Amino acid sequence: MTERTVYFVSDQTGVTVETLGHSLLTQFDGIQFNSITVPFIDNIDKAYEVSKRIDREMEHAGVRPIVFTSFVEETIREPLLKSKGLILDFFEAFLGPLESELQMHSSHTQGKAHGMVDMKTYDARIEATNFAMDADDGRSIQNYDRADVILTGVSRSGKTPTCLYLALQYGIFAANYPLTEDDLESGRLPETLLPYRKKLYGLTIAPDRLRQIRLERRPVGRYATAQQVSFELRSAERLYKKLGMFFIDTTHFSIEEIASTILNETGVERRVGP
């Protein structure tokens, strides 16, 4: 398999440029990309250092490194452009068209996207994360009036990571209520939950996949048996349908996709983000 070295260079954390670069590179099969993230390159001296590092890699590998960059300050980008790497800069590609459309110059201010933290955004994410932690695993039902959405499902169907992702990414208040044996057997939710019926969103998952996840967590007892898993999932799905709830089969989805689908279907408004 061919190998290529890829650099993600940014004057900030590099998270944005990694996300973008990664989604492009997944379009190329059969190449092993070795990724190196170089964050916080916020002055010209550091940029020259990275440029030299790229040139050394070029000599070593005999093939051009691919370099994804996002520099707000054009002057910091200069040394990179002089390097032997293929420079793909995200700001350069789109700021021009945006400037003409908006008929103004961009502020070219370093650190705007993540940095120089917008305290309100930070607080909203932290508050949402605290909420998700406090309302994990069926705790804090008394706080459900503050919830934007309440994820429900059987044990290990993906509720907790999805709630945390919704909190960290979007500042959304997401609680999670695990369906109990009682709920599943009676086909009813507890009285205390009924006022929040419209906030409920169900998760389900393929039985084989759930068994596999549960076996890793707790291999003994009834918990991971085929019979138990299939009883729980069947009962959960029946309950969702009876209550007319939205629900998603998480088996083939990433956490991002589950979260996006929930927002898309419920219309819950994100509290932070674009």
Add this chain to the structure above:
Amino acid sequence: MTERTVYFVSDQTGVTVETLGHSLLTQFDGIQFNSITVPFIDNIDKAYEVSKRIDREMEHAGVRPIVFTSFVEETIREPLLKSKGLILDFFEAFLGPLESELQMHSSHTQGKAHGMVDMKTYDARIEATNFAMDADDGRSIQNYDRADVILTGVSRSGKTPTCLYLALQYGIFAANYPLTEDDLESGRLPETLLPYRKKLYGLTIAPDRLRQIRLERRPVGRYATAQQVSFELRSAERLYKKLGMFFIDTTHFSIEEIASTILNETGVERRVGP
């Protein structure tokens, strides 16, 4: 203030295109951007619907909507290109140069970036999230040999959200150990922590900011007093220095920046991601 409507349209979750668009739009001050994310546009009929929606918005607002898109399939992009919006397509801009550099065609496979989930990646993120939940707030010290990094700091210095972000974004096993009154007064860490000294990373924060955060959480008692907060922070920083630990002042940083700095300084390898 001028207003502009911005669409983020994707055949996937829209997370990538939102990230890109957001980091660009923050470069333009004085404009109120109203953002609309339209995910999962994965066939041509849906694309025509969005195109019509953009045209209606154009008529309504009297000014061109800005449309960030990422379509792997070029045919799905077509209807958007015929719309009246300013289309900025992320794949179009970069796949060309990458194809010539790599001397191959991109696979143009929808859903590669996040979708058709790579189970190993999913499992790694879930496992890391479970670890962070289990090892939150000083619990599970017996599992610290499995930790990649152990964040420490006083109450409300940002440990929990940072651990969860490290887990969800990078699959990193991050534990968090809150410094106790005992630790702070004695200037020593408990015996049980000493074997893991090299994994420790300290968080600190400006006293005023910490007071503000604590006042919201628990306004009464000693917890949020100026004296207590400044005693705790001084003692914590003294302890970090004594142990020769890396530490970061989180006051002016986003969660992304704190996480990136930790990776950058410790050299801890991410388990998922680019």
